[in-house]
Amino acid sequence: MSYDVIVIGGSYAGMAAALQLIRARRKVLVIDAGKRRNRFAEESHGFLGQDGVDPAEIAGKARGQLLAYPTLTWVEGNAERAEGEKDAFVVTTADSARHHGRRLLFATGVSDTLPAIEGLGERWGRNVFHCPYCHGYELDQGRIGCIATGPMSLHQAQLLPEWGEVTLFLNGAFVPDEAQRADLAARGVTIEETPVARLEGKADVRLADDRLLPFAGLFTASQVAPASQIAEHLGCSIEATPFGTQIQTDATKESTVPGAFACGDAARVPHSVSLAVGDGAWAGAQLHRSLVF
Structure with a gap:
């Protein structure tokens, strides 16, 4: 046929x-x-x-x-x-x-090729997202983590404050220049330079220095x-x-x-x-x- x-x-x-x-x-x-x-x-x-x-x-x-x-x-x-x-x-x-x-x-x-971070894959689509228009509202203006994967993550971090208080984890993916840092600061974005060790709980980020930062949800760009x-x-x-x-x-x-x-x-x-x-x-x-x- x-x-x-x-x-x-x-x-x-x-x-x-x-x-x-x-x-x-x-x-x-x-x-x-x-x-x-x-x-x-x-x-x-x-x-x-x-x-x-x-x-x-x-x-x-x-x-x-x-x-x-x-x-x-x-x-x-x-x-x-x-x-x-x-x-x-x-x-x-x-x-x-x-x-x-x-x-x-x-x-x-x-x-999707995801960042090689322990615990991220099993949370993908549930507590770790790529699109704030699809999942940002449900975070109820809570704390949001943005895990960088490259220079395009700057745009993601600039946009996310529409949905909550944002922390950008550079994780060695890129280094923002002074103008970019000033722009992020003006939007209320906190920059975290300590590498991410793994994800725990619902959407908690364990850093390489053993600090644990809790979030309502996480975003990353696959x-x-x-x-x-x-x-x-x-x-x-x-x-x-x-x-x-x-x-x-x-x-x-x-x-x-x-x-x-x-x-x-x-x-x-x-x-x-x-x-x-x-x-x-x-x-x-x-x-x-x-x-x-």
């Missing part, structure tokens, strides 16, 4: 794109490995109409709505390889099944990369951003390989559920237009 579009990745962006296409009565295959980036979070915030809802509930409801359309096929598993060209792509899954499609959409999401290299192996160009790397696309969300599109966290910055859904909806419409014109 040949599909109009094969969507690789069935999270928010992929499903938003698929919805536009199946409502145009196009045959769509979604291949999904079931690993949403926000699977560790108990609540999703900042998404209109779904504020405070379990992200798994949002994704499950969306999938159920998509499956009600007769032109949608959903396959659970990993897409291992993509090859071919516009109007003649082939995607091979981990079980060696081969799926044919006229267009491809990479909505693979991203993987480095991201597409969660799968399948697009790169097809020949899609990958570009650098201040947050890591992503699949390069034009204004229509088409990659550098004709007929292969990309959307969501793997193809745009910054990242949130709302932005992923919007990006996916736009990509779906543009994919449909590419099949018509």
Whole structure:
């Protein structure tokens, strides 16, 4: 069977794109490995109409709505390889099944490379966050720690005082100059230069000198990369951003390989559920237009 579009990745962006296409009565295959980036979070915030809802509930409801359309096929598993060209792509899954499609959409999401700090990984998405718009309000203007990962962390530390009293842990990631230090001081940000040893409790920071500093929540900037290299192996160009790397696309969300599109966290910055859904909806419409014109 040949599909109009094969969507690789069935999270928010992929499903938003698929919805536009199946409502145009196009045959769509979604291949999904079931690993949403926000699977560790108990609540999703900042998404209109779904504020405070379990992200798994949002994704499950969306999938159920998509499956009600007769032109949608959903396959659970990993897409291992993509090859071919516009109007003649082939995607091979981990079980060696081969799926044919006229267009491809990479909505693979991203993987996060976190600071190598003991205790941080298990708190990621629960007490350690990357987006204050998604999680800042719930900290109730309490004490916030910002763990630096590089020069971009300056911007994060400058923004976070909107949500509480901020301490910036430089942790050897960068050295702010005098003007930057003055700006942070004017915003009420405390700079802590002692390295972080580990995280304890809910969101407590143990320093190398054994001091323990408690916080309502912590923020850090992970480095991201597409969660799968399948697009790169097809020949899609990958570009650098201040947050890591992503699949390069034009204004229509088409990659550098004709007929292969990309959307969501793997193809745009910054990242949130709302932005992923919007990006996916736009990509779906543009994919449909590419099949018509």
